[in-house]
Amino acid sequence: MKIKQIITIFILICPILIAAQSTIQKKENQYYTIKEVPIPKDIILEVGGLAFDDKGTLGVTTRRGDLWTIKNPSSTKPEFTRFASGLHEPLGLAYRDGAYYLSQRAELTKIQDQSGDGRADIYETIYSWPLNGNYHEYSYGPEFLPDGNMLVTLNLGWIGRGESGSKWRGWLLQITPEGEMTPIATGLRSPAGFGLNAKGDVFYTENQGDWVGSGRMTHLEKGDFAGNPEGLKWSQEPGSPVKIKFEEIVDTMGYTLYEYSKKKEGIKPPSVWFPHTLMGISTSDILVVNNDKFGPFEGQLLVADQGHSKIMRVFQEKINGVYQGVCFPFREGFASGILRMEWGPDNSIFVGQTNRGWASTGKASYALERLVYNGRAPFExxxxxxxxxxxxxxxxxxxxxxxxxxxxxxxxxxxxxxxxxxxxxxxxxxxxxxxxxxxxxxxxxxxxxxxxxxxxxxxxxxxxxxxxxxxxxxxxxxxxxxxxxxxxxxxxxxxxxxHVGHDAIVPAVNLISDKRVTEMPSSWFNGPDVTLTLTTAAGMKYVEKELSVKAGQKVKFVLNNPDDMMHNVAIVKPGKVAVVADLANNLGLQGQEKGYIPESDDLLFHSNLLVPGSSDIFYFVAPSEPGGYEYVCTFPAHSTTMRGILKVVK
Ligand SMILES: [Cu+2]
Structure with missing residues (x-):
């Protein structure tokens, strides 16, 4: 059976019934409630890391370079103290024996308050690594291992693709408290979340990107290669346990990572995929449910999603020595993009959030919230x-x-x-x-x-x-x-x-619809009255926030997509942008095949779904009714930031 037929059948017999967002959030709230931790107005708490000390004080690192301590963080009046500052974007935090440990961009640092005045006075470099200055060279961690050693992960830089522009970018490293480093595994692209499961095995979460078809979680063992080849540039360095050489990974344009792993030793396919837009768009922190006070899910993992401001739930099992498992929705509706989760002393989860430069469904630019179990188990x-x-x-x-x-x-x-x-x-x-x-x-x-x-x-x-x-x-x-x-x-x-591989590269989606007329109507003898050009930009945005036409004008509309993500544009009736975006989100597995264009009378005109570096042209007659018609990218989770107004004037 051809894929098209299968999809058609699928659409007919299996409509996706995802409840509207607010409805599901209301239901989820009966079991797990989101509570705000109030942040003083003058503090910008773009959370990078969270860790409790042994007295129940919460440490918070921020992307602006501060380390705050918060006393009584579960109360209505938490007490904030700036413990340390001037740090270089610390995106992690751990606490051990009276000291904080954190990754700055270029080093693992130990910070202590020896005088006891509540402020740091000793900053100690445990281990440092090179940095080439690319904005995307994030460094995460540390996570402590039971033996007292620490793990950190180093993000790839971004130059239109992932780049390991300095040594060990794209790697998981193990570092002793004395500063001895052992490289463990590579193939990492954007490893913002990692940690141990209940059995003590190490997992990391990955974001969709080059060489990464969708969000996923991978079990990492010494010598593993998890998929993105950039880090292999350093696999032949002294101390590397990874055998695969950079030039050995070739783009087959058709295999899956799983199939490739059966052909080549040392490749580790993920244990759990998080299908893009269906379960999230940018996985982040991993947290083990380490107690039975949080409902019936002890031993499972919670995985956060930065872009969708939500938490997912994961159950894994080991079959033939290989981890695999299932992800479920768990709780959505957080205020900003979730980067970190940490258990509080009261068995609630502290959820640290930020979205600067990384758009999220939750509109706040940063937040600290708690997720509290109400004692009533959901039917799941x-x-x-x-x-x-x-x-x-x-x-x-x-x-x-x-x-x-x-x-x-x-x-x-x-x-x-x-x-x-x-x-x-x-x-x-x-x-x-x-x-x-x-x-x-x-x-x-x-x-x-x-x-x-x-x-x-x-x-x-x-x-x-x-x-x-x-x-x-x-x-x-x-x-x-x-x-x-x-x-x-x-x-x-x-x-x-x-298996001989799947079809070529990206689907040539060619949406055929009366709302996308790709040839100029033959009745337009003098051509279009006006040409409107809209251009996409990084960070899920359009360059043009406003376009203008006269009512009834013949319009040639050009959408250019120089960005590195897929985008489209839909022009909708005034006030209908959220309705249409919701319908697009709910297309589920068929979304991409339909170019994320839902059937709706509120949607007037649209483009094709554009792969990076492509363009589309379509023609329409501007509405006769003047007003503010919105245009929006309906690719899931883009619509909150990727929109503008088409002003139709008399
Ligand atoms: Cu988009």
């Missing part, structure tokens, strides 16, 4: 586990047997992403998997799904829309994404070694 899919036959879904409470035993209550489709030098990847090779049988456990809490044609190396969208609990209530969140690296006991229909 608690875990999804892979089996030889399909998946076992465990619920947080017993389910209605009739709904849970019906295969029609579940929908599964699987897909993957390409591994190539291009920024991101379209959803690739999407197919529907049939659930042909379900058996329910005695206690009514686990449904065993029998699924045809499982494919190893694919991401499975598992939806359970039909499920109710014994009192008739529906799931709080009814979908998750399971990354199937290994099928227990073998099986499956997909042989990666025999």
């Amino acid at each position: 899919m608690k875990t999804i586990k892979a089996t030889k036959e399909g998946f076992d879904i465990e619920f947080t409470e017993p389910v209605n047997r009739a709904t849970a035993a019906d295969p029609a209550s579940y929908k599964i489709s699987d897909f993957t992403y390409k591994y190539h030098h291009v920024y991101g990847s379209p959803v690739t090779d999407l197919q529907i998997r049939t659930v042909y049988k379900v058996s329910l456990s005695q206690d009514g809490k686990t449904a065993k799904l029998f699924v045809e044609g499982l494919r190893a190396g694919y991401i499975n969208e598992v939806k359970a829309e039909g499920i109710k609990n014994t009192s008739g209530k529906k799931l709080l969140h009814n979908f998750g994404y399971y990354t199937l690296n290994e099928i227990p006991g073998g099986g499956g229909t997909h042989d990666p070694a025999a």
Whole structure:
């Protein structure tokens, strides 16, 4: 079956039913409440790192270079003290035995207050690394290992692509308190979040970008290569445990990272993919649920998303020695972009946020909030586990047997992403998997799904829309994404070694619609009355904030996309920009194929979905009714910043 047919069928039988944002936030709030930590007006708390000391005082590093301490951070009147300042964008913080440890751009630093006046007086460099000055050379950490050593990660620079412009950029490094450094793993691009799971294994989160099809989480062990080749520039340096050489990674333009890993030793595919725009757009911190006071999810991981201002929940298992697992939505609606999460002494989670230069759904430029469990467990899919036959879904409470035993209550489709030098990847090779049988456990809490044609190396969208609990209530969140690296006991229909690669590079989306007329109407004898040009810019913006035409004018509209991300433009009726953007967000897995253009009478005209470095031209007659018609990029999460006004005047 052709992919187009499959998608058509998919659209017909599996409409995505994601509730409007505010509705889901209201529901989530019944179980987990977001509370503000008030910040004094004169403090710009763009949070880079969070750590509690042994007295319950919260340390906060900021991107502006301060280290604040906050006494009684859960109270209505927390007490802020500037503990240290003049630091170079510290994007992490840890506390150990009376000292703070933090990564500045070029070093790991230990900071202490020896005089006891509440302000730092000793700044000690533990280990430093070179810096070439690129704005994107972020440094994160440290995270302490149980043995007292520390981990830091070094972001790639950005020059229109990721660049390891100085030694160890793109690496995970281990550093002893005495300042001895051991490189551990590379292939990292934008490793803003990393840490240990409940078993003590190291994971890091990655953002979509070049060589990275979508957000993801990867288990890192010594010698691993996680996918972006830039860091391999240093793999032959003394001390490197990584064997792969830079020139050995070639752009196949078709393989997935999983398939490539089966052909070449040392490549580590992710344990969990976070499908772009469906589960977030820029993963950040990882936090283990290390207690049973936070609901029924002890031992699972929470993963934050900076761009979508939300937290996701992850359950992982190890099959054949390989980590894999599922991500679920958990809580959205935070005030700004989440970079850090830290457990407070009261088992609430402190959530540190910032969005300067990195747009986010939450509009505040920075925030510190707490996520508090209300003591009432939500009805959720608690875990999804892979089996030889399909998946076992465990619920947080017993389910209605009739709904849970019906295969029609579940929908599964699987897909993957390409591994190539291009920024991101379209959803690739999407197919529907049939659930042909379900058996329910005695206690009514686990449904065993029998699924045809499982494919190893694919991401499975598992939806359970039909499920109710014994009192008739529906799931709080009814979908998750399971990354199937290994099928227990073998099986499956997909042989990666025999695979010859997927279709070429980026989809040539060519939207055919009466709202995108790409040839000048033959009746326009004298050509268009006016040509409007709109240009995209970095940071999810248009260069032109306002365009103007006369009512009824014949318009030639040019959209140029010199940016490194995909963008489009939709011109909408006055006041309808949020409605249209929401509809686009809710297109789900079919979004990209539709160019993120939803069907709506509020949407008047639109462009194609443009890949980086391309343009589009379309023609329309300006509305006869004067007014402020907004234009917006409907690519998920772009619409908050990427918009402007088309003024139609008399
Ligand atoms: Cu855009």
